[in-house]
Amino acid sequence: MRVVITGGTGLIGRALTRSLVQDGHEVVVLSRNPAIQHGVIPPNVQIVAWDGRTPTGWGHLVDGASAIVNLAGESLAGENFAALITKRWTPEQKRRIRESRLNAGSAVSQALQAARQKPGLLVQASAVGYYGSRGDEILAENAPPGSDFAARVCIDWENSTADVEPIGVRRAVIRTSGVVLSLDGGAFPFMLLPFKFFVGGPLGGGKQWFSWIHIADEVSAIRFLMDNPKAQGAYNLTAPQALTNAEFSLILSQVIKRPAFFPTPAFLLRLLFGEKSEVLLGSQHQVPVRLQELGFRWQFPTADAALRDLF
Numbered sequence: 001m002r003v004v005i006t007g008g009t010g011l012i013g014r015a016l017t018r019s020l021v022q023d024g025h026e027v028v029v030l031s032r033n034p035a036i037q038h039g040v041i042p043p044n045v046q047i048v049a050w051d052g053r054t055p056t057g058w059g060h061l062v063d064g065a066s067a068i069v070n071l072a073g074e075s076l077a078g079e080n081f082a083a084l085i086t087k088r089w090t091p092e093q094k095r096r097i098r099e100s101r102l103n104a105g106s107a108v109s110q111a112l113q114a115a116r117q118k119p120g121l122l123v124q125a126s127a128v129g130y131y132g133s134r135g136d137e138i139l140a141e142n143a144p145p146g147s148d149f150a151a152r153v154c155i156d157w158e159n160s161t162a163d164v165e166p167i168g169v170r171r172a173v174i175r176t177s178g179v180v181l182s183l184d185g186g187a188f189p190f191m192l193l194p195f196k197f198f199v200g201g202p203l204g205g206g207k208q209w210f211s212w213i214h215i216a217d218e219v220s221a222i223r224f225l226m227d228n229p230k231a232q233g234a235y236n237l238t239a240p241q242a243l244t245n246a247e248f249s250l251i252l253s254q255v256i257k258r259p260a261f262f263p264t265p266a267f268l269l270r271l272l273f274g275e276k277s278e279v280l281l282g283s284q285h286q287v288p289v290r291l292q293e294l295g296f297r298w299q300f301p302t303a304d305a306a307l308r309d310l311f
Contacts (some may be wrong), residue, residue: 002026003226004061006050007071007125009040012176012186015219016069017045028061030072053103055111062111065225067121070161072099072104076129076279089149089275098153105160112164119169124161126175128211128238130154133282135284136209136254139288141175141234149276158234170232172225175298177211177286178279179236180218181306194256206246206265208283211238214300214309224296234290241302248303255307 003020007013008029020027027045034047036263041047050057052072055062056294062068074097087093105124133141145155158173166170171251194200206211212222225231243251253260269277288296302307 001066002028002064004028004030004058004065004068004119005071006069006108007073007108008028008045008069010071010075011180011182011215012125012218012222013069013071014040014184015182015215016071016222017041019219019223020225021045021087023064028058028065030058038181042168050107052100052107054107055114059111059114062119063115064117065119066125067119068108068112069123069222069226070104070108071125073101073125073157076127076153076276087276088273094149098156101153101157102160105157109161109163112161112169113167118167122161122164122169122171123222123225124158124171124173126154126158126173126234128175128178128236128284128286129169129279130158130175131286133208133278133284135283136285138287139238139284149275150279170229172231173234174222174225174237175234176218177213177236178284179210179212180215181212181300181310183310184215191252192256193258194262194264195252195256198259199262200249200253200258201260201262201264202244202246202249203264203269204245204281206244206249206263208281209244209285210243210245210248211284211286212243212248212303212306213237213239214298214306216309217298217300217306220299221291221296224291224294228294231294233290234288236286238286238288239301239303239306240288240292240298242285242287243303251303252307255304256311 021042030050034049129150132148132151221237249260
C-alpha cells in the first residue's frame with residue numbers, strides 16, 4: 001500500500017516510516033526541507049516538499065493512496081533542550097504552535113476533498129494534552145476536553161480534518177501519551193539528563209499522573225488502527241500501566257542504576273519554563289480503553305519492560 005505521512009521527519013514519523021518500509025510498503029514523506037532529510041529518512045522513501053499550508057505540489061499523491069497520516073505540527077515543548085528552555089509560550093509562539101497544526105490539517109483536508117480516488121483512512125495526530133490537567137480523574141477517550149492552552153490546541157488540531165468523514169474517509173484520531181519512550185528524540189532524552197548526572201528524581205511533588213508509551217508500541221498501535229476497518233474516532237495511545245511521575249522516576253532509577261533522591265521543585269520548573277511547565281507538572285491519568293476493546297496487545301505494557309528494552 002502507499003502511505004503519505006506529514007510530519008514524517010519527527011520521532012514518531014521516522015519510526016512509522018521505517019516500520020512501513022521494512023514491510024514493503026510505499027511511503028511518501030512531506031517535508032518543508034526535503035534536501036536535509038536524506039540520511040534521516042530511508043533512501044527508498046519519496047520525500048516531497050510542502051509548505052505546511054496547502055496541497056500545492058503534493059496533493060496529487062493522495063489520489064489513490066491507501067492512507068494518509070497527519071503528524072505535522074510544531075513541538076509544544078521544543079525540538080531540543082535549548083528550545084525547551086528558550087522557546088517560552090509567548091503569544092507569538094502559541095500562535096505558531098496552533099497555526100502549524102491547523103494549517104497542516106487544512107492542507108490535508110483540501111487534498112482529500114480534491115482526490116478522485118480517496119484514501120480509505122486518515123490517521124490524525126493529537127495528544128494527551130486534549131484532556132488538560134485533571135488530577136486523579138481517569139481519562140478514557142470519552143472524557144471531556146480540558147480548557148488550557150494545550151487542550152484548546154489539541155481540540156482544534158483534531159477538528160482540523162473532521163470534514164473528511166462526511167466524504168467517506170475513515171478517520172482515527174491518536175491521542176498520544178505525554179512521553180514517547182525513545183532514545184532517538186522526543187521528550188525522554190531530556191528527562192534522562194538529571195539522572196545521568198546523579199541528580200534525578202520526580203518533578204514537582206511527583207504525585208501527578210504520568211502517561212507514557214514505548215516507541216515500538218506507538219508505531220504498532222498506529223499500524224493496528226490502520227489495518228483494522230472498525231477503528232474510527234479517538235484512541236488513547238498510552239501504555240496500560242498507569243504511573244505517577246514519582247513511580248516512573250523510581251523505576252527509571254532502578255533500571256539505569258542512578259539515584260532518584262533529588263526532586264525538582266515545581267517553583268523552579270515554573271521559573272525555567274513559564275506556562276510551558278504545565279506540560280511537566282500537569283496530571284493526566286490516561287487509559288487506553290478503546291485500544292484494549294479492539295484487542296491491541298502491547299509489546300511493552302510495563303515501564304520496567306519498556307525501559308529495560310531501551311537500555
